[in-house]
Amino acid sequence: MRRLALSFLVCVCIGVTLAGQAPAPGPVTAIRAGRLLDPEGGRILTNQVILVQGPRITDVGPNVTVPAGAQVIDLSRMTVLPGLVDAHNHLALTYKPEPESNIYYFTYVQESTALRAIQAASNGIQMLASGFTIVRDMGNNANYADTALRQAIEQGWIPGPTIINSGIIIGGLGGQFFPTPEMYTDHNIVYPEYLDADTPDEIVKAVRKNVLFGARVIKICVDCKPYGYTADEIRLVIREAAKVRMKVEGHVQTLEGARNAIEAGIWSIAHSTGLNDEMHKMMAQKGIWRAGTDTPDTLAGHPVSPQGYQRTVASLKNAYDNKVPLTFSTDADYYVAGKTRGEVCLEFLKTWKDAGIPNADILRAMTINGYKVSEIEKTRGPIRAGLFADLIAVPGDPLTDIEALKNVQFVMKDGLVFKKDGVMTPAAFFHGGPVNGWRIR
Numbered sequence: 183m184r185r186l187a188l189s190f191l192v193c194v195c196i197g198v199t200l201a202g203q204a205p206a207p208g209p210v211t212a213i214r215a216g217r218l219l220d221p222e223g224g225r226i227l228t229n230q231v232i233l234v235q236g237p238r239i240t241d242v243g244p245n246v247t248v249p250a251g252a253q254v255i256d257l258s259r260m261t262v263l264p265g266l267v268d269a270h271n272h273l274a275l276t277y278k279p280e281p282e283s284n285i286y287y288f289t290y291v292q293e294s295t296a297l298r299a300i301q302a303a304s305n306g307i308q309m310l311a312s313g314f315t316i317v318r319d320m321g322n323n324a325n326y327a328d329t330a331l332r333q334a335i336e337q338g339w340i341p342g343p344t345i346i347n348s349g350i351i352i353g354g355l356g357g358q359f360f361p362t363p364e365m366y367t368d369h370n371i372v373y374p375e376y377l378d379a380d381t382p383d384e385i386v387k388a389v390r391k392n393v394l395f396g397a398r399v400i401k402i403c404v405d406c407k408p409y410g411y412t413a414d415e416i417r418l419v420i421r422e423a424a425k426v427r428m429k430v431e432g433h434v435q436t437l438e439g440a441r442n443a444i445e446a447g448i449w450s451i452a453h454s455t456g457l458n459d460e461m462h463k464m465m466a467q468k469g470i471w472r473a474g475t476d477t478p479d480t481l482a483g484h485p486v487s488p489q490g491y492q493r494t495v496a497s498l499k500n501a502y503d504n505k506v507p508l509t510f511s512t513d514a515d516y517y518v519a520g521k522t523r524g525e526v527c528l529e530f531l532k533t534w535k536d537a538g539i540p541n542a543d544i545l546r547a548m549t550i551n552g553y554k555v556s557e558i559e560k561t562r563g564p565i566r567a568g569l570f571a572d573l574i575a576v577p578g579d580p581l582t583d584i585e586a587l588k589n590v591q592f593v594m595k596d597g598l599v600f601k602k603d604g605v606m607t608p609a610a611f612f613h614g615g616p617v618n619g620w621r622i623r
């Protein structure tokens with residue numbers, strides 16, 4: 183017993199010594215940026231140098247000296263900008279024409295958590311290739327495939343965006359499903375897509391279950407059913423999540439649900455169908471994030487009626503006019519023939535353009551606001567010394583033509599080059615073990 187205790191002590195001491203050593207300085211990479219977009223100021227800086235060492239930016243500016251021996255990446259003909267954020271997606275869900283006729287009930291019953299986790303890895307790579315370095319992954323990911331994706335990326339097994347995941351969506355009986363009594367009682371078809379939580383005890387337990395299994399944000403169905411959550415019940419979710427410093431996003435589809443969620447002081451509201459001018463004014467006043475998931479009318483196989491699209495555009499414009507904090511959010515959890523997941527998400531730019539939102543503000547929603555709604559802005563996002571080196575580059579100038587974002591030629595994530603000259607070069611991201619630490623949960 184004593185020997186065991188001693189060896190344990192030795193191990194702990196070695197661990198402390200190793201952890202206390204300063205890491206060996208890695209090689210320096212110098213990026214020459216012909217144009218550098220500053221989304222905060224809505225301006226372009228010219229002839230900048232960004233120094234990167236290990237996973238972080240160490241210096242940026244016009245007069246930065248490139249150290250001898252530094253690897254130089256020449257983006258002098260490009261516009262460099264910080265990585266993009268999709269504030270609402272579901273990477274472990276892709277419903278499609280074949281075999282499920284785009285009916286996502288069938289996706290759930292035909293695809294295992296394991297298969298969906300592998301698909302999530304692929305979707306993450308597709309998102310990163312289009313410049314999305316952060317994705318808020320808001321549920322409908324089987325039995326915590328979203329946590330598995332986040333861990334695999336954080337441990338260094340695969341490339342992918344930084345994942346802010348919600349675990350299983352918490353809702354009143356049935357979640358977003360409408361099962362038959364047989365499918366509910368005998369086959370429990372609602373789980374694991376939704377965690378039923380109808381009473382205060384169940385609500386608290388459901389939040390804790392998501393925390394235990396690796397969520398980084400809590401997602402609730404506010405009004406998926408007529409017996410949706412009251413403002414008091416939403417406050418209970420918010421209080422329980424706040425114990426572990428997590429925020430709450432609400433799926434909202436009705437005016438009453440929006441009112442309850444806003445009154446309770448929810449962090450973010452997903453979807454726009456429940457939001458009118460009055461709700462937007464209240465959201466602006468309270469600083470509640472809008473993840474409108476503003477679907478364009480151009481996605482093959484996913485038709486949007488002209489009236490429906492007009493409503494979406496008008497709602498986004500009204501939110502902008504009311505100065506609601508806006509995030510770029512897609513809910514793009516389906517396959518569109520001929521497009522990667524990232525390309526599908528960039529199609530959503532059309533709605534923002536049709537709403538007449540200036541490019542500088544679209545870019546703010548896709549970057550600065552995305553970092554803030556993800557609560558990550560102090561460590562990741564802005565191109566600033568000390569922060570993680572996540573940046574992308576495009577030819578042209580997105581401030582004058584937002585479509586330039588559809589041609590991402592260069593992607594760096596955590597200081598590693600993922601895409602160069604338009605070609606994915608992900609070799610540096612694949613490791614056999616947890617290079618960034620197995621304790622990441």
Ligand SMILES: [Zn+2]
Nearest residue numbers: 270272320513
């Ligand atoms: Zn969604």
